[in-house]
Amino acid sequence: MKNMKALYIAGLLLMLGVSGFAQEKYTIINYPIGFGTGDTKTFIDETSFRGFGLEYGKFLADDKVSIGFQTNFQTFYKELPKDTYPINNGAITGKQYRYMTSVPLLANGLYYPLGQETVIVPHVGLGLGTYYIDRKTDMGLFRDQSKTWHFGIAPQVGFSVPLNYKTNFNVNAQYNTAVKTKNHDAENWLTLSFGFKYIY
Amino acid sequence: MKNTIVLIGLVVVLAISSSCKKLGAEYVDELDVTITRFDPEYDFDQPLEYTMSDTIVHIIDGEEEDDIDRDWDKEIIAQIEANMAAQGYVRVEVDPNNPEDKPDFMVAVSIIVDENYGYYWWGYPGWGYYPGWGYPGWGYPGYPGYPGWGYPVGYSYKVGSLLVEYGDMNNPVENPKEDEEDIYPVFFIGIVNGLMQGSDAYIESRLETGIEDMFNQAPFNN
Numbered sequence: 001m002k003n004m005k006a007l008y009i010a011g012l013l014l015m016l017g018v019s020g021f022a023q024e025k026y027t028i029i030n031y032p033i034g035f036g037t038g039d040t041k042t043f044i045d046e047t048s049f050r051g052f053g054l055e056y057g058k059f060l061a062d063d064k065v066s067i068g069f070q071t072n073f074q075t076f077y078k079e080l081p082k083d084t085y086p087i088n089n090g091a092i093t094g095k096q097y098r099y100m101t102s103v104p105l106l107a108n109g110l111y112y113p114l115g116q117e118t119v120i121v122p123h124v125g126l127g128l129g130t131y132y133i134d135r136k137t138d139m140g141l142f143r144d145q146s147k148t149w150h151f152g153i154a155p156q157v158g159f160s161v162p163l164n165y166k167t168n169f170n171v172n173a174q175y176n177t178a179v180k181t182k183n184h185d186a187e188n189w190l191t192l193s194f195g196f197k198y199i200y
Numbered sequence: 201m202k203n204t205i206v207l208i209g210l211v212v213v214l215a216i217s218s219s220c221k222k223l224g225a226e227y228v229d230e231l232d233v234t235i236t237r238f239d240p241e242y243d244f245d246q247p248l249e250y251t252m253s254d255t256i257v258h259i260i261d262g263e264e265e266d267d268i269d270r271d272w273d274k275e276i277i278a279q280i281e282a283n284m285a286a287q288g289y290v291r292v293e294v295d296p297n298n299p300e301d302k303p304d305f306m307v308a309v310s311i312i313v314d315e316n317y318g319y320y321w322w323g324y325p326g327w328g329y330y331p332g333w334g335y336p337g338w339g340y341p342g343y344p345g346y347p348g349w350g351y352p353v354g355y356s357y358k359v360g361s362l363l364v365e366y367g368d369m370n371n372p373v374e375n376p377k378e379d380e381e382d383i384y385p386v387f388f389i390g391i392v393n394g395l396m397q398g399s400d401a402y403i404e405s406r407l408e409t410g411i412e413d414m415f416n417q418a419p420f421n422n
Contacts, residue, residue, distance in 0.1 A: 077223055084417055089240050091417040094233035097224050138224060140233030140393055141359060 026066065028055040028170055030195025034074045036100075038188035043076075043135070044098050050075040053193055057108065063116040068108045070127055074191065076100040085139075097138040102187065104131045104176065106154055116199075120159050121168070127154035131178035133187055150178035150187070160197050168197040229406050232394035234413040239387035242368070244419040249292045249303035250284065250366070252277065257310035272404060279408060280309065280364060283415040302369045306384060312361045313396060358396035362407060364414065365389050390414040 034048035057068020080096040106127035114122060131152040136145035158172025173192050180186040225231050238244070256273045258265045281291055284307070292303050367384030375383050392410030396403060 084413070087235075087237075090235065090237035092233055092235045093413040093417060095225065095230050099223070140231050141395070142233065 024059045024063070024199055026055075026057055026059070026068070026197055026199045028195055028197045029053070030055075030072075030170060030172075030193040032072055032074055032174075032191040032193040034076060035190045035192070036076055036188070037190060039185040040076065040100060040187045040189050044078040044100055046076060046078045048074055048076040048189075050077065051191070053191075053195065055108065057110070059116070064112050066108075066110045066112070068110070070106045070108045071104060072191075073101060073103050074189070075102075076189070092139060094139045099134070099136050099138075100187065101134045102131055102176070102178065102189075104152055104154065104178075105129045106152065108156075110156075120161055122159040123157070123172070125156045127156065127174070128152070131176070131187070133178055133184065135184075135187075146184055148181055148184040150181055150184070152176065152178045158193075166199050168199065170195050170197040228395050228397050229402075229409075232392070232406055232410060234390070234392050234410045234417070236388070236390045236414055236417045238389075238419045240419075242387045242419075244287075244388075247288050247290070248305065249290050250305045250307055251292055251294050251303045251369075252281065252284075252307040252309065257308070259310060259312045261314055271400070272407065275404065276309065276362065276407065276411065279411050280307065283411065287415070305369050305387070306367045308363075308365045308367065310363045310365075312363065313358055315356055315358050317356045360394060360396040360403075362392040362410065363389065364391075364411075388419070390417075 030053040032051040032053050034051060036044055036046075036048070051072060051074040053070070053072030055068055055070040057066045059066045076099070078098045080098065082093065082095045084091050084093045085096070104127070106129035108125055108127045110123045110125035112121055112123045129152055131150045132147070133150060134145070134147050136143055154174050154176045156172050156174035158170065158174075160168035160170040162168050171192075171194055173190060175190050176188065178187040254273075254277060256270070256276060258270075284291065294303065295301055365386050366388040368387050369384050371385065372382035373385050375381060392407060392414060394406060394410070398406075
């Protein structure tokens with residue numbers, strides 16, 4: 001419930017900002033590569049090349065600040081070879097398939113210290129919102145699955161390179177933290193995203 | 201603008217192509233599992249005598265079935281007996297004239313087969329059947345409202361489980377059903393589970409592997 005409250009507040013701030021001060025808008029479409037850390041890495045220690053990201057936002061304050069909304073999906077996957085795994089007073093032998101899919105819904109605020117008129121446009125930012133996490137383990141015909149919503153925070157740093165007056169090549173690194181809930185461990189991963197920012 | 205669309209298309213293609221690698225099991229035997237549970241209080245590390253029937257109970261779709269192919273029964277029983285002997289357990293016959301002279305435990309072997317059915321709608325994403333959609337006269341008979349795209353595809357699959365259970369004959373417990381014989385509490389259960397698909401030789405080989413896996417697990421392999 002607290003997660004949803006935070007999301008509503010972030011969304012409200014976003015809308016206020018957009019309607020009050022907005023000038024140019026942007027859309028980013030990117031390809032994120034995920035690197036698990038912490039509990040996520042313990043569960044799946046493989047890099048994720050399965051993802052897709054979208055971001056929409058507006059510039060404020062002489063284009064030195066932007067606020068926006070970001071979502072994407074990222075799926076981590078690992079296939080474990082046939083082995084024997086202990087269970088309570090017993091064991092299970094077979095191949096194991098592990099999945100972790102995340103869909104963040106984040107309100108983003110970005111700061112561009114050099115503005116938008118330089119050859120390379122660096123930025124730092126912070127995303128706040130909620131993460132939908134679908135985590136499952138398949139063994140044989142059996143599945144252990146959890147679907148949870150987490151409050152999340154995602155600082156990021158990156159840069160864009162203008163290709164023409166509207167299109168930028170965009171690179172950013174974002175550290176995603178979906179905080180621990182009562183029924184689920186925290187999930188943490190770093191995404192390195194490559195894509196294009198279209199300003200209009 | 202044209203370049204922008206091309207570049208954005210490039211990102212989309214990259215994301216989609218990287219997502220096309222297969223996930224999950226590819227072959228039927230990759231879905232096989234062997235599970236064991238045991239009573240940690242029971243002392244498995246002692247020479248014990250047991251009894252085991254020469255026939256396997258077959259339960260098909262929830263009903264015990266006698267009129268079936270029993271080709272695998274003999275091999276399964278022989279393989280279980282060989283593994284039991286390797287653990288130091290001796291198979292004995294129960295003398296009906298001397299019911300007090302019981303072995304330490306009994307081994308019950310059963311096979312459960314369940315057939316599952318279902319169907320999915322083949323067609324374009326999101327263009328399936330929705331109640332009330334479509335136009336009168338469109339679609340195939342039997343599918344009212346079906347707009348004419350896609351069609352249902354039926355499938356069925358059989359799931360088979362081999363169960364090996366040990367009942368403690370030295371410590372029978374009262375049957376919860378009144379006026380019936382005491383029952384032997386189960387202190388070990390092993391299950392080989394998988395899809396019953398492929399040739400007989402393929403299924404037989406997977407069963408053999410599953411039974412070996414069962415006896416390689418605890419408590420036999422502590």
